[in-house]
Amino acid sequence: MILTLDPHSPTPPFEQLRSQVIEGVRSGALAPGDKLPTVRRLADDLGLAANTVARAYRELERDEVIETRGRLGSFIAVTGDATHKQAQLAAIAYAERVRALGVGETEALAIVRAALGIRP
Structure with a gap:
């Protein structure tokens, strides 16, 4: 490459x-x-x-x-593409944090979509 x-x-x-x-x-x-x-x-x-x-x-x-x-x-790395693993860990941490903050599922997903620049 x-x-x-x-x-x-x-x-x-x-x-x-x-x-x-x-x-x-x-x-x-x-x-x-x-x-x-x-x-x-x-x-x-x-x-x-x-x-x-x-x-x-x-x-x-x-x-x-x-x-x-x-x-x-x-x-x-012999593990290949570790970026997916890192993304999964970040998603888990985010999910745990929004639950602890009392943010609902719909709002949490809306926050992620906005952060990614995805329009509803």
Whole structure:
């Protein structure tokens, strides 16, 4: 999979990279165990600061999409797409919180739809 940037996009470059890796994992273009380019190499290839690529990699690692193995480099996590797991955990936490606040199901769903920009 080739990672690219849209210089005209309002989305920051680190987020464009992060999103592309996640989409690559979801589509199967990136398989568990696939090695990613080094931070420096990808930064040079894309004309970015190394810190920009490093931030994308840190966030992907935090979300368990990739894993860094020290000097060996960064790889797609063997667990595959962990973003769904993270979304499920966030949904569970939200559900528990709105219940504790006494927010009804209909209102809680309306809040989520508004947060996602979904119009009724």
